[in-house]
Amino acid sequence: MQITASALIAACFALALGCGGAPSAAPASPAPVASEAPAPSASAAPVASAAPAPAALRATWAEAQGTPEQVAYMKAKVMPAMAKVFQDHEPKEFADFSCKTCHGPNREAPQKFLPKLKISTPDAFAKLAKAKPEDVKFMHEVVEPAMAKAMGDQPFDMKTMKGFGCKGCHAIE
Secondary structure: OOOOHHHHHHHOOOOOOOOOOOOOOOOOOOOOOOOOOOOOOOOOOOOOOOOOOOOOOOOOHHHOOHHHHHHHHHHHHHHHHHHHHHHHHOOOOOOOOOHHHHHOOOOOOHHHHOOOEOOOOHHHHHHHHHHOHHHHHHHHHHHHHHHHHHHOOOEOEOOOOEOEOHHHOOOEO
């Protein structure tokens, strides 16, 4: 599948670091219906679970400690949110949205895989906005806020120079 430059630019915000390829855990069996399970007796001791409880996800990406937590965070919070964003925008192009969309086949940091943005000056940004207005609008108005929310951050603020923005996924020249 040929990925267009605009779609690749759009994909930059989809995943920012740490998406892994480990298979998801098998879904838990549904709880038995009340009529199926026998009522516990008053003298019955509680039964300990054979499997340990899964670790709770951190509230934000920044709090995720190490690759296993980062992978879990990406799978639980970032992938579902960003797959929807990109599939709603370009259903055919992003039908197979995955870690590779932003990290490439070698699971690189997105800054190494996605196109470098030449926006380090106001004039350079204006040039990009003029050349690709729909892409810039989509990234700024849809992708950036959705990715910031998925990461547990605020969208980039030009006044404070803080928050999640282009540099979260792209190298900037």
